[in-house]
Every structure is written in C-alpha cells, then in structure tokens.
Amino acid sequence: MSVHIKSPSGEASVEISLHGATLLSWVLSGKELIFLSKLANASNPTSGKGIRGGIPIVFPNFGPWECGPQHGFARGKVWTCVQNTGHCVVLELTSDEETKNIWNYDFKLTYTVTLNGHSLETSLSVDNLGTEAFDFTTLLHTYLRVPAVQNIRISGLENIGFHDSLTKKYIEGIDGDIQGINENVDRVYANTPNIHLLKFDETHIKVEKTNLPDTVLWNPWSDKAKGMNDFGDDEYLEMVCIEAGKVAERQFLEPSENWQCKQVLTA
Numbered sequence: 001m002s003v004h005i006k007s008p009s010g011e012a013s014v015e016i017s018l019h020g021a022t023l024l025s026w027v028l029s030g031k032e033l034i035f036l037s038k039l040a041n042a043s044n045p046t047s048g049k050g051i052r053g054g055i056p057i058v059f060p061n062f063g064p065w066e067c068g069p070q071h072g073f074a075r076g077k078v079w080t081c082v083q084n085t086g087h088c089v090v091l092e093l094t095s096d097e098e099t100k101n102i103w104n105y106d107f108k109l110t111y112t113v114t115l116n117g118h119s120l121e122t123s124l125s126v127d128n129l130g131t132e133a134f135d136f137t138t139l140l141h142t143y144l145r146v147p148a149v150q151n152i153r154i155s156g157l158e159n160i161g162f163h164d165s166l167t168k169k170y171i172e173g174i175d176g177d178i179q180g181i182n183e184n185v186d187r188v189y190a191n192t193p194n195i196h197l198l199k200f201d202e203t204h205i206k207v208e209k210t211n212l213p214d215t216v217l218w219n220p221w222s223d224k225a226k227g228m229n230d231f232g233d234d235e236y237l238e239m240v241c242i243e244a245g246k247v248a249e250r251q252f253l254e255p256s257e258n259w260q261c262k263q264v265l266t267a
C-alpha cells in the first residue's frame with residue numbers, strides 16, 4: 001500500500017503510504033529525517049484513522065470538527081496513485097459517498113511529492129468539482145525526527161504571537177529562536193514568515209511554505225504520549241511537529257476554482 005521514489009542522484013528516498021497519502025519516510029544520505037512512531041502500524045493502518053507520524057494531510061478541517069473526525073477525513077482515506085516517474089509521485093483523492101456523508105461537497109485533492117537532491121517538495125491542490133462553494137482549513141502535519149527535542153532550535157517564529165491551544169489564550173511572541181522544547185506544546189502561529197529553520201547537531205532543515213500562511217508547533221510531551229495508543233511513551237523526545245497550514249482563516253473555493261499550496265523541506 002505504499003509507493004517509493006528516489007532523487008535523481010539516488011542519495012535520497014521517500015516512501016508514501018496510499019493511506020492518507022502519508023509520507024512515511026525521507027532518507028537522505030542514510031539518515032531518516034521523518035518521525036514515524038514505532039506503534040503506528042503503518043503497514044496495516046486503520047481505515048478512517050490517520051497514521052501516527054510522517055506527513056499526514058489535514059483536510060478539510062484542522063482540529064476538532066463538528067461534521068467528522070478531528071483533522072478531517074483525508075488522512076484516513078485510501079488515495080490513488082496516478083503517476084510515478086521514479087522521483088515524483090502524484091496521488092489523488094476525490095469525494096465519494098463516504099466523504100459526502102460527512103461533508104457534502106464534490107472535490108479533488110492532488111498531492112505531488114518530488115525529490116530533488118536535498119529537497120523534498122510536497123504540493124497540494126484542491127479543486128471544487130461541485131456546483132456549490134465550500135470552505136476548508138488544511139495543513140501538512142509534518143513530524144520531523146530529532147535526536148533530542150530538548151536540544152533543537154527553531155527559527156522563523158520569533159516575535160510572533162500565537163494561540164496556545166492548551167490554555168486557549170493568546171501569547172505574545174518572544175525574541176530569538178525557540179531553544180529546546182521541554183513541555184507539551186500546542187501552538188497556532190498565524191501569518192508566519194515563509195521560512196523556518198529547524199537545527200539540531202550538524203543538521204539544518206529548512207521548511208519553506210507557499211500559500212500556507214500559518215504554522216502549528218506541537219509536541220505532546222510525556223503525559224499525552226502515554227495517553228496515545230499509537231505512540232510510544234518516550235517517543236515525544238524524538239520528534240517535533242512543525243506544521244505548515246492554512247488554519248487561522250478558512251479558505252473559500254467557488255465551483256470550478258482551484259487552490260494550491262506547497263511545502264519544500266531542504267536538509
């Protein structure tokens with residue numbers, strides 16, 4: 001149930017599950033850069049549920065949703081591979097009876113993953129195929145693998161206030177890089193710069209986003225990790241989610257209209 005691509009030089013490879021079009025692995029020069037929980041059961045995922053780790057696609061709703069599952073249905077559906085050139089793969093998801101029972105709109109999602117040298121490009125395109133306008137929020141829920149989350153640095157979020165999803169309060173931004181994560185963090189930063197940099201050891205990972213104005217930063221930390229049955233108790237130390245999204249304001253799409261966004265990770 002998964003597809004593989006390699007960079008033209010062969011030094012990078014990617015695995016993507018058709019389940020949710022979830023990118024499961026990105027290996028560059030022998031090093032895995034994406035976090036996938038050892039309890040994720042990615043080879044036999046549960047229908048309707050997301051895979052814990054990788055890059056799940058959140059659509060058509062970020063967070064709790066009155067119509068259906070948290071973060072929408074796209075991450076729990078089986079997508080179709082429509083093209084694989086060896087270093088670029090195109091996956092599609094179109095509305096069906098099940099999605100229309102939850103959210104009664106006709107849509108097509110096209111997800112293109114391209115490996116170029118040290119860059120991993122993921123772009124998502126949304127088409128409104130119906131006769132009614134709809135609105136959505138969306139996000140690339142990227143789980144990055146880190147050796148020790150307490151020692152990471154993240155730049156690109158300095159001096160930007162955020163909505164703290166834990167306390168439901170707005171918190172003013174602070175100067176300088178985020179230096180280490182030492183607790184449960186669940187933040188929505190609206191209107192962020194298009195480039196963030198994650199740094200650990202000798203590694204720098206650049207997150208570059210296009211038409212994704214917002215950034216979610218998440219780490220469940222110890223207590224929440226223990227409460228998740230698809231996440232190891234200590235795995236919170238090995239990951240951070242830097243999630244590029246369109247979440248602070250909903251995106252409207254008229255019939256026949258198309259909307260596109262992109263994230264490029266460069267290591």
Ligand code: BG6
Binds near residue numbers: 050070141186
């Ligand atoms: C983040 C949210 O994007 O995803 C968190 O900000 C949420 O609130 C996390 O806990 C994981 O969500 P889920 O549905 O995959 O457990």
